[in-house]
Amino acid sequence: MLCVLVLLASADSLTLFPPDKKPNDRRRTTVRTLNDKDFSLKVPASREAWLLRAQAVRQQLLVALGLWPLPPREPLRPTIHGRVDRPGYSVERVFFASMPGHYVTGSLYRPRDKDGRLPQGKLPAVLVAHGHWADGRMHDAGEAAAKREIANKAETHLANARYFLQAKAAHLARLGCVVFQYDMVGYADSTALAHSAFADAEAELRSQNLMGLQTWNSLRALDFLAGLPEVDDKRIAMTGASGGGTQTFILAALDPRIAVAVPAVMVSTGMQGGCVCENASYLRIGTGNVEFAALMAPRPLALTAANDWTLEIEKKGYPELQAVWKLFEAQDKVRVRCWPEFGHNYNQPARQFMYEFLNEHLKLGHQTPMVEPPFQPLSRAEQTVFTKEHPRPADALSVDRLREKWTQADQARLAQAMPRDAKSLAAFRALVEPALRVMLHSHLPEAKELFSRPQGNPEVQGVTAKGYLIGLRNSGEQVPTVVLRGKNFLGSVIVWVCPGGKADLLSDGQLLPEARAALQAGAAIVAPDVFHTGELRLDAAPAVNPRFAGYTFGYNRPLLAQRAHDIVTAVAFARTALPGVKRVHLLGQGEAGPWVILARGLCGTAVSRCAADVNRFRFEKVTTTSDPMMLPGALKYGGLAAFAALAAPGPLYLHQMQGSAMDPLLKAAYQAADAQAALRSDPEKVPTSKLVEWLLAGGK
Numbered sequence: 001m002l003c004v005l006v007l008l009a010s011a012d013s014l015t016l017f018p019p020d021k022k023p024n025d026r027r028r029t030t031v032r033t034l035n036d037k038d039f040s041l042k043v044p045a046s047r048e049a050w051l052l053r054a055q056a057v058r059q060q061l062l063v064a065l066g067l068w069p070l071p072p073r074e075p076l077r078p079t080i081h082g083r084v085d086r087p088g089y090s091v092e093r094v095f096f097a098s099m100p101g102h103y104v105t106g107s108l109y110r111p112r113d114k115d116g117r118l119p120q121g122k123l124p125a126v127l128v129a130h131g132h133w134a135d136g137r138m139h140d141a142g143e144a145a146a147k148r149e150i151a152n153k154a155e156t157h158l159a160n161a162r163y164f165l166q167a168k169a170a171h172l173a174r175l176g177c178v179v180f181q182y183d184m185v186g187y188a189d190s191t192a193l194a195h196s197a198f199a200d201a202e203a204e205l206r207s208q209n210l211m212g213l214q215t216w217n218s219l220r221a222l223d224f225l226a227g228l229p230e231v232d233d234k235r236i237a238m239t240g241a242s243g244g245g246t247q248t249f250i251l252a253a254l255d256p257r258i259a260v261a262v263p264a265v266m267v268s269t270g271m272q273g274g275c276v277c278e279n280a281s282y283l284r285i286g287t288g289n290v291e292f293a294a295l296m297a298p299r300p301l302a303l304t305a306a307n308d309w310t311l312e313i314e315k316k317g318y319p320e321l322q323a324v325w326k327l328f329e330a331q332d333k334v335r336v337r338c339w340p341e342f343g344h345n346y347n348q349p350a351r352q353f354m355y356e357f358l359n360e361h362l363k364l365g366h367q368t369p370m371v372e373p374p375f376q377p378l379s380r381a382e383q384t385v386f387t388k389e390h391p392r393p394a395d396a397l398s399v400d401r402l403r404e405k406w407t408q409a410d411q412a413r414l415a416q417a418m419p420r421d422a423k424s425l426a427a428f429r430a431l432v433e434p435a436l437r438v439m440l441h442s443h444l445p446e447a448k449e450l451f452s453r454p455q456g457n458p459e460v461q462g463v464t465a466k467g468y469l470i471g472l473r474n475s476g477e478q479v480p481t482v483v484l485r486g487k488n489f490l491g492s493v494i495v496w497v498c499p500g501g502k503a504d505l506l507s508d509g510q511l512l513p514e515a516r517a518a519l520q521a522g523a524a525i526v527a528p529d530v531f532h533t534g535e536l537r538l539d540a541a542p543a544v545n546p547r548f549a550g551y552t553f554g555y556n557r558p559l560l561a562q563r564a565h566d567i568v569t570a571v572a573f574a575r576t577a578l579p580g581v582k583r584v585h586l587l588g589q590g591e592a593g594p595w596v597i598l599a600r601g602l603c604g605t606a607v608s609r610c611a612a613d614v615n616r617f618r619f620e621k622v623t624t625t626s627d628p629m630m631l632p633g634a635l636k637y638g639g640l641a642a643f644a645a646l647a648a649p650g651p652l653y654l655h656q657m658q659g660s661a662m663d664p665l666l667k668a669a670y671q672a673a674d675a676q677a678a679l680r681s682d683p684e685k686v687p688t689s690k691l692v693e694w695l696l697a698g699g700k
Contacts, residue, residue: 026476027531032556041290041291041294043323063434064282068434071409073223076223077096079095079390080092084378089174090112091109093383100395102402103392104217105188107137108180109179111174123235124176124232124235124236124237124358125226126169126237127222127225129245129248130184131243131346137181137383138380141163145161161348162377166377167372167377168346169181171373180224182217182221185213189385197548200625201624204549205634208403211277211279215254218250236258237259239263240264241266241345242264244263246277258299259361260361261296261302264304264346265304265344267290267303269312281553281558284555294324298333301321301333301335302337304337304354305339307340308344311340313338414638419648421672435636442602450473450573451475455467456480460511466483472569478536481529482502483524485525486522489524493577494518494524496526496527497589500533500534503534526573528569532562532628544626546626561631567595568603571599571606571607583609585698586600587688588613596612597614597640609651609695610651610652611654614655614657617640651678653681654681655684656683656686662681
C-alpha cells in the first residue's frame, strides 16, 4: 500500500482540487430566471460612461430581438377605413404590412371639432400598446368586474371601467392627441399568427422570436403614426400597461422619436415579464427592465406601479433612475407613482397620472387635475379591421411562410455583406462582431478586469506547473487553469483548449509528447477547464426551459457561449500570466475547436495564431435547444464561417473542414484583407504535433 501511494504522489497531475471539492464558480449553482429579485441598475459615475453603457445595452436589445441590423422599412401603404364619430373624436380602422405579408392592425383615434374637422396645425400623438388583457384593444372586463372596480374607487364610470383600454385612447383623443392603439400578435384582429413562441431550435439559431416580431410591429406602428400629415413628429408619446408596458419601454429605448413614455405596472427589479413576447435569448443577461427604462434618459419618463411585482419600485429602481436623469440635469423629468391599494391594472387613477404627465411634456395646454369623463364605447363590429369591403389581404402569411421569408431576407443581407475589399470587410466585421459580443456576452478584458489567484499544486515531471483560478472580477467565475513552462521561456504562450479540460494534456499520467515538445521549444502552455469541463464539470449539463429557450438563454449564457467566454478570459490571462510574454496563440482540439473559433472572433490582435479543429461541425446540425452546441443567432449571422472570418488577417489554421461549407466566406474575408497566405485549411484531421509546429513558426 505504501508503494502505491508513492507511485500516485510521483505521477503527473494537473488536478487543483481534492476529490471532494469543486471550484466555487457561481455558474455551477446559480441559474437566473425572470422571477429573480435583483435586476437592479448600477449607475455609472458620469454621463459619458452612461452613454457608452446605453449604446452597448441598445445593441444587446437589437441582437436579442433579431433586429440587428434593422430590416429595411418597406412603404407601409396603410388602409384606413370605417370611420365612427363620437363627441370630440373619431375612430377609424387601420391595417398595414410591417413586412411583406405580415399585417399590423389597430384603431386610429383623432380629435375632431363639432363639425368633424381636425384641429388646426400639427397635433401631438400617442402610440398605445394594449397588454395581455383578453381581446386586447377590444377588451371588455364585464359588468361585474367593472362594478367591483367602482366600489374599490379604482374607476368612476361603468363604461370606462368595462372598456378601460378604449377609454384611455378616447380621452387622449379628446385631449387633442392623435392616437393609434395597435394589436399585439395574436390579439384582436392580428390573428394570422398565434401569440406563442417561435420555440424550436431553428427559430433560436436564426434569432426569430415573438418579442422581436412584436417590437418590429411597434417600430412600424410608430412609422405609421409619425407619417400622418397632421402629426407633429416631435411630440409623440407612448404608453401601455403590463405587456404593453414592456413594448413601451423597449420601443422608447430603441427609437428617439418617442418623446415621452409612460409604461404602466411593468418596470421593477423583480419579475421581468412572464410572456414569450417579453423574453428572448440574450435579452437580460447582465441587465434588466430598470436599465431598459433608463435608456429613455433624458426624455420624460413616468412609471406607474401597483400591488404586484412593481410594488417596491419607488424604493428599488426609482432612485437609480433619478440618478441617471441627474447625469443630464433632468431628474425632474422622471417620475414614479405607486397605488398599493390596487392590483395589476391601468385604472382611472393611473390613467389620470398619465394624462397629466403627457399634458405637461407634450404641452397639451389643459388645466389639472384632469378628470376622465364617461364615453360611449365602440362595439366589436365597429372596431373590427377586416370587413367584407376590406378583407384580410390575400398575401397574409402563415407563421411558417413568414419565417421562411424572414430567413430569406437575412440570407440576402448576408450575401450582400460578403467581404470583397477592405471597406466591405470592415462593414462585415461591424455587422458580425457586435452580434458575437452579445451572443457570448463577452469581450477581451483588460488586466484590471481580471481575477486570478493561485490554486492547488499541479505536478508534471520536468516542467514548472502552477495552478490558478481565473475569471472576471466580481463575476463569481472560477476557471481552474494550469500554466506550464519548460526550462527556457522564449515569449510564446499557447492557450490549449481540450474537450475534457486540462487533464486531456495527459495520457497515462504523462504529459502529451506534443505538449512537452512545445515546452521544450521555449513556449508556455495555459490550459483552462472551461465551463462544464474538467474540474469545472457539473453533475449534469445546464437545463434549458423546454417550453421556450428564451426563458433560459434570456438570463444565462448558453453552454457554448460560457465555454467561449472562458477561453477569451484565458487569452487575457495568458497575456499577463508570465513575465516576458510576447505573443499568445490559440489551440482548440476535437470538440473544443468550434469553441475556440468563437472565442478567436473577440480576441483581435491579442491572439497571434489560431489553430482549431472544426470537427466537421455546422450549426445546421443543431436540432434541439438543449444541444450543448446551441447558440441562438448563430445562423442569422452566417454560422461558424462568419465567426472564423473575424480572425482575418490573423493566421488561422482550420482542419476537419470537410462538409463545413466554410471555405467560400473564409477565403473571401482573407482575400479582402490581402492575407490569403495567412489562412490554412484541411478537410482531414491534422496531427496536433503539426499544429503546434505551425503555431510556433510564428515566433517562440
